[in-house]
Amino acid sequence: MSSLADFAADLASGSITVVDLTQTLSADFPTITLPPEFGQCAPFRLEEISRYDSRGPAWYWNNFSCGEHTGTHYDAPIHWVSGKDFPNNTVDTIPASKFIAPAVVIDCSKETAGNHDFVLTRAVLETWESRHGHIPAGGWVLLRTDWSKRSGAAYANMREDGAHTPGPDPEAVRFLVEERDVLGFGTETIGTDAGQAHLFTPPYPAHFYMHGKGRYGLQCLCNLDLLPATGAVIVSPPLKIQGGSGSPLRVLALVMA
Amino acid sequence: MRRGYDGVVVTAPTTIPYERYSIHSAHRWIGQALAAALKRAGLRPRDVDGFCCSSFSLGLDTAVGLTQHFGISPRWLDHIPMGGASGIAALRRAARAVQAGDADIVACVAGDTNHPDSFRQQLTGFSRFSTDAVYPYGAGGPNMSFALLTDAYMRTYGATREDFGRICVSQRSNARNTPHALMKRPLTLEQYLAARPIADPIALFDCVMPCAGAEAFLVMRDETARALGLPSARLLSTIERHNAFAEDPIQLRGGWAVDRDELYGMAGVGPGDIDLLETYDDYPVIIMMQIEDLGFCAKGEAPAFVRAHDLRVTGDFPHNTSGGQLSVGQAGAAGGHLGLVEAIRQLTGETLGAKVADAKLAMVSGFGMINYDRGLCSGAAILAAGG
Amino acid sequence: MVPPPKRKNPLRRTQAPLLPPSARSRTALGITAAAAQGRFVLQVCAACETVQYPPREICGACLGDELAWRAVPSEGTLLAATTIRISGDPYFRERMPWRTGTVAMDAGPTVIAHVQASLVPGDRARLVQKLDRAGQGVMVALPLAATHDSLDDPMMRELTNDPQDRRVLVTDGRHPIGQAVARALLAAGAHVVLGIADIWKPFASVDGAEMIELDLTDADSVRRCAAAYGGRLEIVVNTGLYTRPGGILARGDLTTARVEMEAAYFGPMRLAQALGPALRSRAADGTHPACAWVNVLSVYALTNLPSWGTTSASQAAALSLSQALRADLRPIRVVNVLVGPLDDEWHQTVPSPKVAPTALATAIVRALRDGIEDVAVGDVAQDILARWLDDPKILERELAT
């Protein structure tokens, strides 16, 4: 009890700060684009119900619609075929305790600045560990690329051969899951995987291995540059959608000032 | 040979002075005219056993509703939707009713009111053909319709604006003495020619002014009129025709040309015997057609005719002696009675304005209903003084 | 020719749009129906072959009551003409002087018609049936020899929707139709504003067109477009023809159907709600007022093609929307362009004939110039339309193979 009270006091005093890692949900925020013959994720849309007018004189509200994987969003294991058979693999059944967890931040922003197709490898992770220590089990690994500082076409960065955005290779993901037992993997880009991740074996390794081991994903994060390499705590409860594969959510980081 | 109108007279010529706009309904104008005609004849409403009405602005009412409205109980009733031919048509029907004993005294009344927007409203729904195929083409109303007829007539027969102007200037001169004429300011040919164009070749003084007003007369047997002490005019002959010359691509003649021999034959007179002519005159071109088709000159020669004759009351061819609609105003369907009422006045000596000297024989003609591209109704009557 | 529009005096009130007299008998709407398609018809008596005008219920020659609308020779002689300078009707009053005349048709009837400026009585003339700003069919007398430019005068401008010197929004620059339409309109002398949805995805610009962000499925995007362009557009061409193969059962879900409805029905409705009032309010603004709203629709909007069942249904909704807009947007002309299979990626497996986007674009420009309201482009669309006009039930069964 006393430690929670201390926590609250630290929040109130500002010795713990809250960093918002969430992009604003808006209609023009890029969404994942699949080849047109596949089903598509509905982009975020907002329709006004009333705005202090004849449709509702004293109140303003909207209907919104979107896919589960729009904006800053959470991926549950059931999202990928490799995670389809786990128990508690949907957003409504994942234990709530999993929604608050520590995070480490792998800063690859310099590398990414010169290389849109930057690949996070096991070597990069090991280099990071050599400076910051072992990546702890049960926590998030967040890949900082400063990609969230881009917007629009630069953010989606689509070309004739698809999107060009950074992400991990299969070996790096396997290392995180199998050797470090992380809770999940988070990125600033539209997906946890690289834009060209369909070329890896297996394709989309972050989805395949993370969800294949019942782990979680966070994407379209921002403000990772405000987090320390270690020591932040992430609050990331998705909407409790029955059987849901993910959901847009507010992601907060608690950081010691 | 048609049976004559022996013993049938017309009497009690009545006009309710015209007003440009009226806040009253047509019912009031028609009722006032009926009252005035009866008063002139010394009759009470119940003495009228025949009633014939013409109006464009009665709304949903007809002569039927007016019987209750006015408290009359006629045994003969008619409602004539023939606009400018309604006076002749009313006269023809009433005369036969009186002659056959179906009625003893028939009051023929026409009247319309006029509100600032009523002319436009009337145009929009004037007829099925006009709604479908005339009004959407510039919505010029009768100005447009008669502009086309005038244009065709001028091209075909070489009539000039001056020729039409002569008619309008004469009528304005005739109107000088008509107390209720709405336009009495003298008109010169120069003013006529310089007037504001309305729908080429029609200009301001070719057009009648829509107004409110009413006209009435009584039809009865000669002995009835004598018993009432009423001066009257005898009805000698009439004609009526609808949709004549349907094959003509554009109207350059009217139904009078079909029936005029019968008109003269029945009366036993010729064009040269006529002392005054009251034509239907909503636009001067139709006056020219009537002068030709009623036999006063050959087809196409009316322009020369009006150049050769003086059409004023005092002239050698007195025509539209009250000033006609062109100067008095067009009170809707009353315009179809105006000439007839004026002819009765001239023949009975009860003129309001100038009097044609020694008027014995008068011809009245009517023309009505531009249903689409032409006037469909034509009619004429010859009346004689001395009931 | 009408010179390009002058810059507007911002201190003058924008002239409010009015409609010419629009009352007609039901029978007279036969001319409206023909004018909508750029045809010329009059009633002809089945019993005596007499050509009738004005529209009738009963033959004026033999009292026959079978008067079918048929194509008849449209030439005649102008017998008389007038220049109307005074009209009691508010619409015409603002457009005085107006030329009207009487034409004796070779086919028989006498016709009172709008008369093109260069015709004088005695001239041979050709009658055409056009839609006026009330969306009603009217007869217009034209010289026998006439070019597009020689006819371009204020009267004809009231009866047509020439894109020359007008500002046109083409909604979907990602679609081959939108690209082709933009190019055709530029060639026709229009200023083109070309919308691009998901501007964060690569797109090809059209030289000369002003590229803007516009996504009809996004209320905010539509609102922003209306705020920026609502007061300075004269024509809208909705080219977002979203067609996807698949029957109702084959699809198995509503995901794509919803997108189809968004693209064909909700999106255009959003655009109409956002742009329509401003467009309509400028329908009498200057020499080049706002005048037209074009919808590109699948011909299977008329009758469902079950193998494209959900697309057909969404297109039927779009057609119905368009019909409602015709009343709501008047005097803006709503033009429906019906098209069969397009020569595009979604009809890759569909056999020819298919419509090239450029052919569709050419048809749209022609429909605007000619003042046509309903046009079917390509052999398939014309074939389906002909079958539908012949008997919609038979067509329904024919397509449901």
Ligand SMILES: [Zn+2]
């Ligand atoms: Zn027939």
